[in-house]
Amino acid sequence: MTQQEALFKYILRLGDNALIHSHRLSEWCSNAPFLEEDLALTNLALDMIGRAQALLQYAGSVEGKGRTEDTLAYRRSERQYYNNLLVELPNTDFAYTIARLLFVSAFEKEYYAALQNSADSTLAAIAAKTLKEIKYHFAHAHDWVVRLGMGTEESKQRVQNAVNDWWMYTSELFEMDETDEQLVKDGIVPDLKALYPAWLQAVTDTLKAASLDVPVSGYMQTGSRKGIHTEHLGHLLSEMQYLQRAYPDAEW
Amino acid sequence: MDQVQDIVSKDRAMLARFEERVQAGDAVEPRDWMPEAYRKHLIRQISQHAHSEVIGMQPEGNWITRAPSLRAKQILLAKIQDEGGHGLYLYSAAETLGITRTEMIGQLHTGKAKYSNIFNYPTLTWADIGAIGWLVDGAAIVNQVSLQRTSYAPYSRAMVRICKEESFHQRQGYEIMAKMMKGTAEQKEMAQDAMNRWWWPSLMMFGPHDSDSPHAADAFRWKIKRHTNDELRQKFIDKTVPQAELIGLTVPDPDLKWNDEKGGYDHGEINWDEFKQVINGNGPCNKQRLQHHKQVHDNGAWVREAAEAYKARTNNQSSN
Ligand SMILES: [Fe+2]
Numbered sequence: 400m401t402q403q404e405a406l407f408k409y410i411l412r413l414g415d416n417a418l419i420h421s422h423r424l425s426e427w428c429s430n431a432p433f434l435e436e437d438l439a440l441t442n443l444a445l446d447m448i449g450r451a452q453a454l455l456q457y458a459g460s461v462e463g464k465g466r467t468e469d470t471l472a473y474r475r476s477e478r479q480y481y482n483n484l485l486v487e488l489p490n491t492d493f494a495y496t497i498a499r500l501l502f503v504s505a506f507e508k509e510y511y512a513a514l515q516n517s518a519d520s521t522l523a524a525i526a527a528k529t530l531k532e533i534k535y536h537f538a539h540a541h542d543w544v545v546r547l548g549m550g551t552e553e554s555k556q557r558v559q560n561a562v563n564d565w566w567m568y569t570s571e572l573f574e575m576d577e578t579d580e581q582l583v584k585d586g587i588v589p590d591l592k593a594l595y596p597a598w599l600q601a602v603t604d605t606l607k608a609a610s611l612d613v614p615v616s617g618y619m620q621t622g623s624r625k626g627i628h629t630e631h632l633g634h635l636l637s638e639m640q641y642l643q644r645a646y647p648d649a650e651w
Numbered sequence: 652m653d654q655v656q657d658i659v660s661k662d663r664a665m666l667a668r669f670e671e672r673v674q675a676g677d678a679v680e681p682r683d684w685m686p687e688a689y690r691k692h693l694i695r696q697i698s699q700h701a702h703s704e705v706i707g708m709q710p711e712g713n714w715i716t717r718a719p720s721l722r723a724k725q726i727l728l729a730k731i732q733d734e735g736g737h738g739l740y741l742y743s744a745a746e747t748l749g750i751t752r753t754e755m756i757g758q759l760h761t762g763k764a765k766y767s768n769i770f771n772y773p774t775l776t777w778a779d780i781g782a783i784g785w786l787v788d789g790a791a792i793v794n795q796v797s798l799q800r801t802s803y804a805p806y807s808r809a810m811v812r813i814c815k816e817e818s819f820h821q822r823q824g825y826e827i828m829a830k831m832m833k834g835t836a837e838q839k840e841m842a843q844d845a846m847n848r849w850w851w852p853s854l855m856m857f858g859p860h861d862s863d864s865p866h867a868a869d870a871f872r873w874k875i876k877r878h879t880n881d882e883l884r885q886k887f888i889d890k891t892v893p894q895a896e897l898i899g900l901t902v903p904d905p906d907l908k909w910n911d912e913k914g915g916y917d918h919g920e921i922n923w924d925e926f927k928q929v930i931n932g933n934g935p936c937n938k939q940r941l942q943h944h945k946q947v948h949d950n951g952a953w954v955r956e957a958a959e960a961y962k963a964r965t966n967n968q969s970s971n
């Protein structure tokens with residue numbers, strides 16, 4: 400794999416994570432437990448669409464074949480998507496959505512802080528901008544996990560279930576393949592394994608503050624680095640890509 | 652007996668003073684004395700307006716996950732978020748009149764409070780997102796610009812803030828339509844079809860002729876309302892028809908004709924029977940919209956309860 404190919408594939412992973420997570424969050428629009436939270440979740444989704452746009456646009460320019468952010472978002476099939484499985488899982492309920500946001504934002508908080516030092520100036524600039532947003536995402540997730548954990552019996556049970564059920568999707572966030580190794584060597588991207596202790600600490604702190612149990616790690620799900628996804632991604636993409644696929648000659 | 656008489660004549664004096672003030676163009680603040688009927692009228696109108704903003708999130712939300720480009724998705728999502736924000740300001744404005752948001756939502760669910768009829772129509776294609784922004788927000792602006800000078804100050808302040816955002820929405824919607832009209836044959840057909848379906852319901856948004864409008868007289872006397880429904884509708888038509896022509900859309904009204912004498916368009920008769928049917932719950936989406944709102948509200952109950960319980964717990968801790 401050339402450096403260019405590795406970088407292209409790696410940026411797709413970042414862009415896809417932002418795009419697919421934003422898709423799930425945007426599904427809360429007009430579906431949230433109350434109006435203020437509807438607006439808050441939409442805000443997170445908007446941040447992530449913006450990030451996906453910047454990243455996919457950059458991926459297209461690295462590839463150099465004239466693909467835009469929209470061709471990359473709307474014309475790739477599920478086996479060509481590289482987002483983590485966690486972000487494509489259906490929202491399920493508010494507790495699951497919040498548990499996911501905690502896991503992902505705790506990761507991205509460390510990740511984008513490290514990516515700011517990238518030898519690639521475009522990635523470093525995107526990271527600096529993203530980091531400001533992520534801090535807010537993490538605060539939002541943290542506050543809700545605590546509220547739910549310390550709220551009612553029911554909310555505590557629900558958020559604990561969500562944390563337990565989706566724990567098995569968290570180690571994939573730190574998985575590294577040959578693209579990582581190649582780019583880490585040149586100081587372009589951070590070593591993901593090195594971020595794990597800080598992530599675990601942040602998540603543990605939040606769960607403890609919410610008087611929730613930290614799950615014991617067992618079997619962990621994997622696949623997305625090779626483009627192997629859950630059944631859910633295909634449905635998500637067929638909805639998202641419907642107009643672009645049905646009217647391939649149209650501009651919108 | 653004397654006491655009752657006293658109260659009655661005192662009330663009458665207050666009412667006279669109130670009406671004098673309003674006639675002179677004074678703004679009414681929440682702490683000012685106001686007749687009960689004025690308060691009720693405003694609660695009905697403002698809460699209906701708030702519910703419309705919120706229910707309106709559904710038909711547009713229907714296309715978020717299918718928006719055809721990242722930019723389009725971002726614009727649509729931000730637009731719907733604005734509408735939710737309008738709902739929030741308006742609920743707050745209504746709360747200054749002594750009703751809670753929970754009570755207002757309760758009235759929406761029992762059917763006592765209404766929302767704009769327009770949102771009982773479905774969004775069937777992407778062009779409907781363009782048509783809503785352009786026509787529905789366009790009609791709302793005409794109405795809301797006139798309400799910027801309404802006599803109740805919190806309502807008028809909310810309108811000033813909201814109007815700025817609505818004109819963005821209108822431009823963005825028009826941009827979608829314009830782009831489609833420059834696009835493929837299928838896109839043009841979609842855009843014209845959306846125009847055909849949304850034109851008449853948009854005209855109905857201004858309400859019946861004022862002679863058939865049940866609360867019109869009070870609303871004018873108290874300067875809640877400053878223009879008649881027909882005046883506002885005319886303004887909308889005159890502003891919108893040239894926009895349609897500019898991008899090649901046909902207005903689906905064979906009787907539409909420029910009238911030199913009045914300096915505006917004459918238009919065909921509105922189907923008031925359809926209007927009444929939709930108001931009475933028989934529109935294509937009435938049940939769906941209300942059911943959706945109730946279901947979301949019920950599904951979210953455990954989250955709101957958790958937030959309340961947590962707040963009560965932390966308040967206790969800090970007061971101990
Ligand atoms: Fe609005």
Ligand SMILES: [Fe+2]
Nearest residue numbers: 703704737791
């Ligand atoms: Fe409005």
Ligand SMILES: [Fe+2]
Nearest residue numbers: 734788817820
């Ligand atoms: Fe609007």
